[in-house]
Amino acid sequence: MGVGNDLRSQFLEIQGMVVKSEDGRELRSFRFKDEDESQEVRAVERRILLETLANQLPTDSIQFSSKLAKIERIETGETLLELEDGTRLSGKIVIGCDGIRSPVAKWMGFSEPRYVGHCAFRGLGFFPERMPYEPKVNYIYGRGLRAGYVPVSPTKVYWFICFNSPSPGPKITDPSVLKKQARELVRNWPSELLNIIDLTPDDTIIRTPLVDRWLWPAISPPASSGGVVLVGDAWHPMTPNLGQGACCALEDAVVLAKKLSDALRLGPESVEGALRLYGSERWPRIFPLTIRANLVGSLLQWDNPVVCSVRNNVIVPKLVRLGPLLEHTNFEFEPL
Numbered sequence: 054m055g056v057g058n059d060l061r062s063q064f065l066e067i068q069g070m071v072v073k074s075e076d077g078r079e080l081r082s083f084r085f086k087d088e089d090e091s092q093e094v095r096a097v098e099r100r101i102l103l104e105t106l107a108n109q110l111p112t113d114s115i116q117f118s119s120k121l122a123k124i125e126r127i128e129t130g131e132t133l134l135e136l137e138d139g140t141r142l143s144g145k146i147v148i149g150c151d152g153i154r155s156p157v158a159k160w161m162g163f164s165e166p167r168y169v170g171h172c173a174f175r176g177l178g179f180f181p182e183r184m185p186y187e188p189k190v191n192y193i194y195g196r197g198l199r200a201g202y203v204p205v206s207p208t209k210v211y212w213f214i215c216f217n218s219p220s221p222g223p224k225i226t227d228p229s230v231l232k233k234q235a236r237e238l239v240r241n242w243p244s245e246l247l248n249i250i251d252l253t254p255d256d257t258i259i260r261t262p263l264v265d266r267w268l269w270p271a272i273s274p275p276a277s278s279g280g281v282v283l284v285g286d287a288w289h290p291m292t293p294n295l296g297q298g299a300c301c302a303l304e305d306a307v308v309l310a311k312k313l314s315d316a317l318r319l320g321p322e323s324v325e326g327a328l329r330l331y332g333s334e335r336w337p338r339i340f341p342l343t344i345r346a347n348l349v350g351s352l353l354q355w356d357n358p359v360v361c362s363v364r365n366n367v368i369v370p371k372l373v374r375l376g377p378l379l380e381h382t383n384f385e386f387e388p389l
């Protein structure tokens with residue numbers, strides 16, 4: 054509750070959504086409250102979200118720069134974690150929330166996430182005085198290429214560009230090269246997007262190959278085993294097309310916390326069952342979202358001119374309804 058109020062007070066409420074074509078023509082606009090009065094959409098800069106969550110914890114409870122090098126089960130039944138600096142930690146419960154390339158997931162037998170055929174540039178435009186945009190999510194659709202931007206604070210605007218690429222391509226570490234490449238992709242697109250990119254400090258730009266992993270029942274390993282459990286991208290990497298990856302990681306954390314606190318009240322022997330319950334309760338939420346995010350991405354990345362024309366002139370302006378688009382953001386959980 055404290056976290057929710059902290060975040061709510063700090064961030065701009067996003068009021069609506071505008072969809073444009075690459076020539077700047079408005080295809081559709083929505084106000085979230087028109088669709089559902091209870092909808093509250095807020096854009097949160099990752100750094101602020103992490104700081105807000107960390108601030109809820111007792112000081113010194115997070116140890117940074119602790120890279121996991123090795124994980125193994127030991128005779129006591131506990132799990133031993135060996136860090137790159139040689140530190141060894143053993144735990145009765147290990148929560149693997151180590152992201153898309155999770156060494157914990159690999160150790161548990163999960164396959165590598167699969168590249169879906171498109172990559173994304175992301176950045177944070179910085180307007181030292183005040184950013185001039187309305188608090189709306191803006192999408193711009195091209196052919197095999199799309200972009201978006203949304204204000205995340207009075208001075209910062211998050212943007213992304215998603216482009217088709219047969220392979221993830223080489224890792225580029227020079228941020229000025231990334232900025233040039235991003236700008237080149239959308240050089241004739243609406244000027245506000247180019248302006249935001251121009252005002253983006255180089256070091257906030259990253260390029261990410263988009264990947265996911267479909268957790269097929271009876272094929273994928275379970276989310277937990279022997280006191281080790283996965284949360285977030287480590288368990289269910291999904292493409293960002295529904296903007297739900299981090300949201301689902303937070304949901305996982307809340308559900309897992311509830312299951313564990315109930316189990317610890319009953320005694321340590323209940324822990325394994327609680328972890329299993331967490332996995333079975335979360336799976337029906339995250340598996341369909343992973344698939345849906347993938348399909349939405351494939352549709353939006355179409356480069357066929359006829360399909361794109363139908364999308365821009367018929368589907369987006371006349372057929373799309375905001376309600377079903379937002380329905381996946383609703384999630385009810387038991388209070389902690």
Ligand SMILES: Cc1cc2nc3c(=O)[nH]c(=O)nc-3n(C[C@H](O)[C@H](O)[C@H](O)COP(=O)(O)OP(=O)(O)OC[C@H]3O[C@@H](n4cnc5c(N)ncnc54)[C@H](O)[C@@H]3O)c2cc1C
Binds near residue numbers: 119285286295297299
């Ligand atoms: C282009 C793009 C746009 C996105 N937009 C949205 C959006 O609008 N909304 C949304 O909800 N989600 C979005 N996401 C998804 C979101 O970023 C992820 O789902 C979210 O960050 C997952 O959180 P996580 O904590 O599971 O993993 P991460 O945020 O990846 O955190 C993993 C942590 O584990 C650490 N780690 C990794 N390896 C090791 C190791 N060996 N030892 C120790 N620590 C390790 C990392 O340093 C990191 O701190 C987007 C993703 C992309 C690529």
